[in-house]
Amino acid sequence: MTAPATAGAAAPVVSAFGVGKRYGPTVALADVSLTVRPGESHALVGRNGAGKSTLVSILTGLSKSDTGSVEFGGEPAPPLADRDGWRQKVACVYQHSTVIPQLTVAENLFLNRQSGKKFMISWNRLRRQARELLDSWGVDVDVDTLAGELSVEDRQFVEIARALSYGARFIVLDEPTAQLDSQAIERLFDRMRELQASGVTFLFISHHLHEVYEVCEAVTVLRDARHVLTAPVADLGRADLVAAMTGEQGGLSVRDAAERDPLEAGAPEALTVDNLSGDSFSGISFRLRKGEVLGLAGSNASGKHQLAETLYGLREPTEGIIKIDGVPLKPGSVPAALKAGIGCVPRDRHHQGLVLGMSIADNATLSVLDRLGPAGIASPSARGGNARAAIADYGVVAAGPDQPVSDLSGGNQQKVVLARALASDPRVVVLINPTAGVDVKSKEALLAVVDRVRAEGKAVLIVSDELDDLRLGDRVLVLRAGAVVAEHRAGWSDGDLVAEIEGVEIGD
Template sequence: MDQSAPPAVQAEGIVKRFGPTVALDEVRLTVRPGESHALVGRNGAGKSTLVGVLTGLHRADAGTVTFGGQPAPAFGDTAARQSKVACVYQKSMVVPDLTVAENLFLNRFDDHARWIRWGRLRERAERLLAEYGVRVDPGTRARDLAVEQRQFVEIARALSFGARLIVLDEPTAQLDARGIARLFDKLRELQDRGVAFLFISHHLQEVYELCTAVTVYRDARHVLTAPVADIGTSDLVAAMTGERSAAATAWHADTGRTATRDTAAVPVLRTEGLTLRGEFEPLDLAVSPGEVLGLAGSAASGNTAVGEALAGMRKPDGGTVSVHGRAVRPGSVPHALDAGIGYIPEDRHDQGLVPDRSVAENATLTVTDQLGPWGTVLPSRTREFARAMITSLDIKTRGPEQPVSGLSGGNQQKVVVARALARDPSVLVAVRPTAGVDVKSKDSLLGVVRRVADEGNAAVIVSDELDDLRVCDRVLALFHGRLVATFASGWADGDLVAAMEGVGERE
């Protein structure tokens, strides 16, 4: 990394207001060429707003931004801005029904021709992909690519405009361990060629693995910038939250609690021979009252399919699911709800929220039959129900009527949780419940899962995030659809990761 070269980006004294809300209060950021620089903070700290300022989505009310030592292009000059900076978002921005080549050169197929020359377009795409070492067939439809391949395509497209700063916004949220490793290898290759990355993530272990510097924002203000090697995890968390974290939190599973669990009691949730062809082999589960069970595994392990089958989202090919001994109709979401299964889906954007609707409407989607007589929905009763959930889960919102799209990621996730809890479920099934939320929101959400179990119900967490799984009294590791290991609370990180990766499989 050339310290004598001008910064890839330098922002100083950036102020941004949205009405009375101060989203950025004189913040600063400097990213050097060839550097991977982490920007961390709780949801609502100002990270996304700064990205909007850098990429030209927002006009700053005060402050300066330079790229490579030159003033940022004028607000609204999209083409000039694209030549300086691009953002690869957690939710892919490629057009799924177009090919890789079409996505790479969208809106710039051939400026000097009256029609598109498809062979020439493919050749241009092959040269561009080869230049940056991206091994993808240009003729492949984007929807058929793996998640990290779509990200590589987006990065290659950004670099083709001349951008030397790439913002990565939660790039690993939908990747398994192998996908993350491939992504990080590619980022390091590009760093060696002088490309700078601004890495936004709630996964602090990834910050330590990839980045050389970190900047922390809290409550719209700059808190610190430091070399990653010079700041410990506890100090980093303290900077993000303003609080010192305890060695273990209340939602962590402990051997004492596991020992007192009544394993002889009738299981709250039981599966027998549950199977889904191509996803997971026959699986027998028994989750006792007061127990949190973890289903650990990568994206290809089949654990997500198990969670979806339990919630009625997918119809299994065989086997049974029962709650308190009552059979649940396979592949029926309404029947699963009536049986007492609450569900937190993997992707709150696509499966969890109706973005144009209010917090109250989203939180009460599963209980509309309880909000008025004879099938009606009374707005007053909806608001009353929502206020109780807002208070219970500490959802930061202006009120029940606020559109859910206006909340931070962590608070949006709490709305999804509120809906799952609205019917007082006997079983809570949560798929990667803390994806894309900050440290404090993660604690809050996992505390809710622990509370559900402690009230005598059962919970199932489906995840490959080790922090998610620490709440579990028992963890089952799946690999390619098979149960390969069982862990009691107190497992070692290395042992569980090895099992999830299929290393030293144990029956």
């Protein structure tokens, strides 16, 4: 992708000058500046808690900075109360969709902007305008489809089209690839390039640094609420980028399973799966031994997530047997899985892993309340003591056990989810996308815990889209179209594994 030729002459699409923001004693941003040029894709990266979300809330008019200023095209940003003015300048497509699932695509596109006379909506005109809008930006979805039935990819395109319909040509993409498989990611990147050629500018936020190098021309790094650097992506090595984010030299430190001693021969089976079939998978069989890490790889359509959720009881299989330490597991029951000794980090921490309105102490002890007090009623001191131990053991950065988990960064929230999964001392640990949406150092900390529990003799199943997560595996099974198509021993190459996942052959 070529940087726009007018980048030096045209006014920046957006400029932030010396922006600062405090929430009580907490400094969320300190003297941060940002310049995004017309037609570029500009990455904003940093560890969780670095200040990215606060800066985005200021750039999109959701909050006001305490110091500094924001300009669009060289003109001051609209007043905070002028929502239409902000919509014409900037829009944000968040990781978690803001479309209303019960409404159609057309209704979502023109919510509160329906055309008609005397308070009556002209539905034919609404559908026609929606179709024209989607066609103009190359979005191929049915305008009468309920938004909740769309794929994650199509929901994102609808949200981008909605933003463009207000006149905004500056789009913030907040972790847009977190829930997409590799093919959908490539389609998103292709659409970004097409939109850039049409004059649209992107601020791209991602924890996947390889995506920054693939799709962005410039990158800005925040660390500890401060601006660290802005540079052309082509001029910044990956190790230097990680060092700017963390303040430390070097890249992600992940212990590859090939570098440790092989599993002892004859280690007993902890998890046995025989001919298991269910939603999106069929005929799956494998063995997982104590002290072993098994990876499950595949696209989002491979059935890997559904398989993992079936093992934990979130889904019921149509046939097959699951055994824990040789004892058959009651299918389709989370309580039965917990009782049998399975701990799980679910796929979506916000909707499945945490109760966001509750404290760290409440969340960290949800799986062991029966052990902390009679009839599952645990005293505040028991819950607090357990949570303080979890905060220390898992390196959760928090004010204390009573802090709401909603106040924590993504990495610290995920540490709380992992602490809860391991609180019951399970025999088998199922981890679904355990490092999704967390920064480099949080990822290292989470994977270090996984390696620790493996060394303690627990059996670990890692289901992930991240190759770094899968490197901990003694073996990696590749699923495609609901079936196991390959098995790779530790020491696999990225190219071989990705080729299996995508179903392509690497030439000699």
